[in-house]
Amino acid sequence: MQITRQADYAVRAVHYLAQLEPDKRAATSQIAQEQRIPPSFLAKIVSQLSIAGLIQTARGARGGVTLARPAEQVSILDVIEAIDGPMLLNECTGNPHSCPFEGKCPLHEVWCETRKMMHDKLSTATFAAENVQPVS
Numbered sequence: 724m725q726i727t728r729q730a731d732y733a734v735r736a737v738h739y740l741a742q743l744e745p746d747k748r749a750a751t752s753q754i755a756q757e758q759r760i761p762p763s764f765l766a767k768i769v770s771q772l773s774i775a776g777l778i779q780t781a782r783g784a785r786g787g788v789t790l791a792r793p794a795e796q797v798s799i800l801d802v803i804e805a806i807d808g809p810m811l812l813n814e815c816t817g818n819p820h821s822c823p824f825e826g827k828c829p830l831h832e833v834w835c836e837t838r839k840m841m842h843d844k845l846s847t848a849t850f851a852a853e854n855v856q857p858v859s
Contacts, residue, residue, distance in 0.1 A: 730806040732760045733768045737802050740778065741794035741850035748787025768806065775805035795851035800842065810845070812838040 726734075735758040743749060751769055755762040769788060772778045779791045790797060804810060813834045815822040822828055 726803055727807050729764065729768060730803045732758070732764060733772060733802050733806045734799060735760065736765065736768060736788075737772070737777065737790070737797060737850055740788060740790050741797070743789065746789075748781065748785070748789045750787050754788065772802070772805055775801070777801060777805055790850075793851075795849050797850050798846050799848045799850075800845035803845065810838070810842060812841065 736754050739754050739758055740749060751765055752762060754760065755765045760768075769778065769780060773780050773791075776791055777797055778788055780786070780788050800810065809817060811817040815825075815828070815831055816834050816838045819825055819831065822831070824831075
């Protein structure tokens, strides 16, 4: 499984914002340049993260982007799902009725357990300072 490039960029952008001093904002142009994200792509990402309530944006001379809540309350899963939607390893982990082998598939339990492990790990991995290392 691989997250989309857009979700990867979103994680990088949120990681960058988590490193800011409290109450500081970053210009999207600065984030794009330092995180090597195409500016037009970042604009779409910022919009999606804002709609999801993960970041706040402000226009004008004192404008920019900041986290909407403390970094320790924002998980990697929050960011990925804001961009890509629910994280499913296989279609049947979200909708067991989608499988023609429903009820007798020997792999269903493995898919569900693996999805749960990924979900649990990413939902507890936050952008808190002790978890976030500076990006060079």
